[in-house]
Amino acid sequence: MNKILVVGSVAYDSIETPKIKKEHLLGGSANYFSLSSSLLASVNVVGVIGDDYKESDLELLKNRGVDLAGLQKVPGKTFHWSGKYEESMNEAITLETHLNVFEKFNPVIPDSYKDSNIVFLANIDPELQLQVLEQVNSPKLVGADTMNYWIQSKKETLLKMISKINILTINETEARMLTDEWNINNAIEKLAEMGPQYIIIKRGEYGFMAYDKSSKEFFVMPAFPVRNLVDPTGAGDTFAGGLFSYLASLKDWSFDDIKRACIHGCIVSSFTVEGMGTEKVKSITLKDIQARTKEYLKIIQVGSSTSSIEDVTSKKLNMLN
Amino acid sequence: MNKILVVGSVAYDSIETPKIKKEHLLGGSANYFSLSSSLLASVNVVGVIGDDYKESDLELLKNRGVDLAGLQKVPGKTFHWSGKYEESMNEAITLETHLNVFEKFNPVIPDSYKDSNIVFLANIDPELQLQVLEQVNSPKLVGADTMNYWIQSKKETLLKMISKINILTINETEARMLTDEWNINNAIEKLAEMGPQYIIIKRGEYGFMAYDKSSKEFFVMPAFPVRNLVDPTGAGDTFAGGLFSYLASLKDWSFDDIKRACIHGCIVSSFTVEGMGTEKVKSITLKDIQARTKEYLKIIQVGSSTSSIEDVTSKKLNMLN
Numbered sequence: 327m328n329k330i331l332v333v334g335s336v337a338y339d340s341i342e343t344p345k346i347k348k349e350h351l352l353g354g355s356a357n358y359f360s361l362s363s364s365l366l367a368s369v370n371v372v373g374v375i376g377d378d379y380k381e382s383d384l385e386l387l388k389n390r391g392v393d394l395a396g397l398q399k400v401p402g403k404t405f406h407w408s409g410k411y412e413e414s415m416n417e418a419i420t421l422e423t424h425l426n427v428f429e430k431f432n433p434v435i436p437d438s439y440k441d442s443n444i445v446f447l448a449n450i451d452p453e454l455q456l457q458v459l460e461q462v463n464s465p466k467l468v469g470a471d472t473m474n475y476w477i478q479s480k481k482e483t484l485l486k487m488i489s490k491i492n493i494l495t496i497n498e499t500e501a502r503m504l505t506d507e508w509n510i511n512n513a514i515e516k517l518a519e520m521g522p523q524y525i526i527i528k529r530g531e532y533g534f535m536a537y538d539k540s541s542k543e544f545f546v547m548p549a550f551p552v553r554n555l556v557d558p559t560g561a562g563d564t565f566a567g568g569l570f571s572y573l574a575s576l577k578d579w580s581f582d583d584i585k586r587a588c589i590h591g592c593i594v595s596s597f598t599v600e601g602m603g604t605e606k607v608k609s610i611t612l613k614d615i616q617a618r619t620k621e622y623l624k625i626i627q628v629g630s631s632t633s634s635i636e637d638v639t640s641k642k643l644n645m646l647n
Numbered sequence: 648m649n650k651i652l653v654v655g656s657v658a659y660d661s662i663e664t665p666k667i668k669k670e671h672l673l674g675g676s677a678n679y680f681s682l683s684s685s686l687l688a689s690v691n692v693v694g695v696i697g698d699d700y701k702e703s704d705l706e707l708l709k710n711r712g713v714d715l716a717g718l719q720k721v722p723g724k725t726f727h728w729s730g731k732y733e734e735s736m737n738e739a740i741t742l743e744t745h746l747n748v749f750e751k752f753n754p755v756i757p758d759s760y761k762d763s764n765i766v767f768l769a770n771i772d773p774e775l776q777l778q779v780l781e782q783v784n785s786p787k788l789v790g791a792d793t794m795n796y797w798i799q800s801k802k803e804t805l806l807k808m809i810s811k812i813n814i815l816t817i818n819e820t821e822a823r824m825l826t827d828e829w830n831i832n833n834a835i836e837k838l839a840e841m842g843p844q845y846i847i848i849k850r851g852e853y854g855f856m857a858y859d860k861s862s863k864e865f866f867v868m869p870a871f872p873v874r875n876l877v878d879p880t881g882a883g884d885t886f887a888g889g890l891f892s893y894l895a896s897l898k899d900w901s902f903d904d905i906k907r908a909c910i911h912g913c914i915v916s917s918f919t920v921e922g923m924g925t926e927k928v929k930s931i932t933l934k935d936i937q938a939r940t941k942e943y944l945k946i947i948q949v950g951s952s953t954s955s956i957e958d959v960t961s962k963k964l965n966m967l968n
Contacts, residue, residue: 366963509876548867548869554830572959575963576959616957619957626867626868635911
């Protein structure tokens with residue numbers, strides 16, 4: 327079975343939505359990714375925590391079988407992010423960022439992690455992402471995410487990192503920013519030219535687009551329409567966790583597998599947004615995911631025979647001839 | 648074969664996008680709808696034009712077999728709308744509206760139209776929409792669209808109109824405004840409670856959602872990702888034209904037919920947005936639509952077997968047991 331190594335932030339977040347305000351919630355990309363991916367796969371975490379990090383938050387991951395050998399504990403406070411959302415909840419507005427122990431984070435990969443054959447570089451400084459890659463023994467599959475901040479401040483390093491990965495997950499705005507292309511298809515193709523075979527565009531409540539550079543094929547799907555959007559924080563990292571853990575369950579990967587892995591990621595993240603912070607993704611089970619996947623496959627089901635869309639136009643064309 | 652009666656605006660538009668500015672383009676909901684729907688169905692138009700309306704613009708519809716007996720010509724100028732789009736092109740900003748002959752428009756349905764068994768009430772004053780409905784002999788299917796202006800200024804009349812129709816097509820923002828519900832699933836259910844059996848939510852570049860009140864089923868699909876977005880004006884009316892003309896080709900309608908009809912509408916409108924005004928929808932053929940439909944069905948194709956999404960989770964669950 328494939329093992330996943332994830333490097334990312336481990337944090338406490340204070341989040342304000344139009345309806346709820348909560349302080350000191352468990353957060354950070356590595357936590358969201360691990361909680362999501364550990365439902366299907368074996369996960370090795372690399373990150374840093376301060377001495378205020380709660381034992382129960384470590385237990386949470388341990389109980390999911392997550393290996394924490396790569397989680398450094400150093401004196402000081404854990405990374406803390408505060409953000410709020412307006413009514414549309416499309417974008418987080420950062421109120422405060424206290425890097426704390428994260429400021430001097432220097433990822434060290436334990437020997438026991440070095441043979442992880444899937445690596446996910448969550449959104450952190452691209453220099454650190456590269457450092458992680460240098461320490462692992464030729465993984466079979468490397469994925470990464472990034473954000474506007476690195477696109478603006480460290481583009482060159484970011485491009486170097488992107489040139490070394492197989493799958494890039496990135497949101498629509500960032501994809502446009504990184505490529506200077508407004509049209510999303512063109513942006514995707516430019517991203518693929520930077521290196522990765524697969525480009526996954528995250529579109530929030532509107533789902534995702536996936537692209538395979540080899541076949542030049544696109545795959546576009548809506549998100550599962552959630553009834554109760556509580557807090558979108560972590561949706562992207564949960565999506566990535568679902569995506570890579572699905573792939574970890576397979577021996578090799580076709581674009582069809584990537585498509586299904588994205589749907590799995592979509593479903594897991596549809597749960598995440600139903601609770602504040604990691605509240606909901608902490609408690610879901612594979613059975614919950616299975617049930618919602620069934621529901622999802624129904625809402626994207628065109629009907630008994632998709633070919634009949636073409637029958638109507640063909641019939642008309644024949645009448646005209 | 649079912650005949651479609653459409654009532655809506657017939658206009659000249661001046662449109663400015665980040666790249667192009669054009670004056671006096673053929674426009675109006677009835678024109679977009681007719682150009683789109685006449686590719687598959689017989690269409691009867693009800694509207695009003697001024698004495699400046701070009702003969703060639705009438706010929707255009709006549710050549711598509713559209714019946715213009717209900718198009719009143721009165722002294723004065725044709726309705727003129729000016730609008731512009733910012734870079735995202737998500738929403739039109741109205742610069743000027745000259746109602747002109749449209750101000751005193753009083754729709755009169757010619758006798759030859761009265762047995763049209765499909766009626767589409769494009770976005771005009773809901774009082775006029777009701778007047779049209781009163782003049783036709785119990786059509787089998789009635790659809791309507793509306794806009795924020797009527798939601799704010801004539802909500803009561805609008806609700807009366809909506810209570811009499813079978814299919815409501817409306818955009819996401821308007822759906823939220825009309826129902827006071829931010830969550831789109833909840834908004835859809837509230838809209839269905841107002842009367843229509845089917846609710847179609849237009850999401851622009853993100854596609855559409857369809858809902859069937861009887862089965863309580865949802866259907867969600869992305870839009871065809873266009874390479875060359877030139878001008879989104881008329882996309883919604885073209886979508887409706889495609890949708891209702893597809894339905895006009897069938898004897899009766901299941902939710903599966905509505906789903907396919909929406910996809911057909913989506914494809915036709917993906918052409919409309921590739922040209923300024925009606926430029927592109929004027930010139931497309933059913934063959935163009937067929938080719939793009941094939942392409943679209945490929946980009947929404949989950950893969951050889953969708954059930955295997957569940958196989959991965961099932962396998963893991965079995966291992967855990």
